[in-house]
Amino acid sequence: MKRVVLGVAGASGAAIAMRIGELLCGLPDVELHLVVSEAGKRTLAHEIGPDALDKLAKFARHHYPANDIGVTIASGSFKTAGMIVAPCSMRSLAAIATGLSDNLLTRAADVHLKERRKLILLARETPLHLGHLRNMVSVTEMGATIMPPVPAFYRRPKTIADIVTHIAARAIDQLDLRQAPLAVEWDGNA
Numbered sequence: 197m198k199r200v201v202l203g204v205a206g207a208s209g210a211a212i213a214m215r216i217g218e219l220l221c222g223l224p225d226v227e228l229h230l231v232v233s234e235a236g237k238r239t240l241a242h243e244i245g246p247d248a249l250d251k252l253a254k255f256a257r258h259h260y261p262a263n264d265i266g267v268t269i270a271s272g273s274f275k276t277a278g279m280i281v282a283p284c285s286m287r288s289l290a291a292i293a294t295g296l297s298d299n300l301l302t303r304a305a306d307v308h309l310k311e312r313r314k315l316i317l318l319a320r321e322t323p324l325h326l327g328h329l330r331n332m333v334s335v336t337e338m339g340a341t342i343m344p345p346v347p348a349f350y351r352r353p354k355t356i357a358d359i360v361t362h363i364a365a366r367a368i369d370q371l372d373l374r375q376a377p378l379a380v381e382w383d384g385n386a
């Protein structure tokens with residue numbers, strides 16, 4: 197069983213978190229460990245609806261409160277296949293870049309960095325100031341992957357769901373959980 201941690205911070209893009217949760221839940225050999233920041237709860241409710249957190253939590257094997265820094269995913273001894281933070285706010289990015297570990301989401305991310313495991317950050321803000329960019333450089337130097345949730349227009353998406361699914365699948369594919377990618381591969385025919 198491969199354990200994957202999904203952190204949901206309070207940036208725009210709650211639908212991406214929901215789709216990542218759904219896709220991971222559908223993988224037979226994957227166990228989802230979920231942590232949602234306080235601001236993440238708010239953006240989930242604002243962008244999807246009041247029952248969004250409950251729906252997302254149903255995809256997870258474990259859903260931890262963001263203030264509980266004593267749970268399994270707060271320790272490097274708890275083996276995982278990686279962590280995705282989707283969406284990742286500039287506040288959580290800054291906390292991760294500086295090793296602040298001020299809540300369970302940023303602590304779990306810190307654990308992934310120190311254990312040299314995969315950490316995929318779907319960092320979302322626009323426009324970006326120099327501090328945001330510097331934090332992105334810092335986490336990249338420490339081994340994380342910055343993967344802004346931007347649409348792949350060359351795919352000619354027809355719906356927002358198409359865009360969200362492609363971003364979610366590409367983020368999961370970064371973890372190399374399976375041989376076949378979840379995202380549809382480009383066939384080279386432009």
Ligand SMILES: Cc1cc2nc3c(=O)[nH]c(=O)nc-3n(C[C@H](O)[C@H](O)[C@H](O)COP(=O)(O)O)c2cc1C
Binds near residue numbers: 204
């Ligand atoms: C509706 C809404 C949308 C937001 N979108 C973003 C965003 O796209 N990027 C960002 O960095 N912060 C965004 N914020 C602000 C963050 O939620 C805020 O900085 C918060 O402190 C982040 O905390 P967290 O990193 O613990 O989740 C948004 C807030 C709200 C209420």
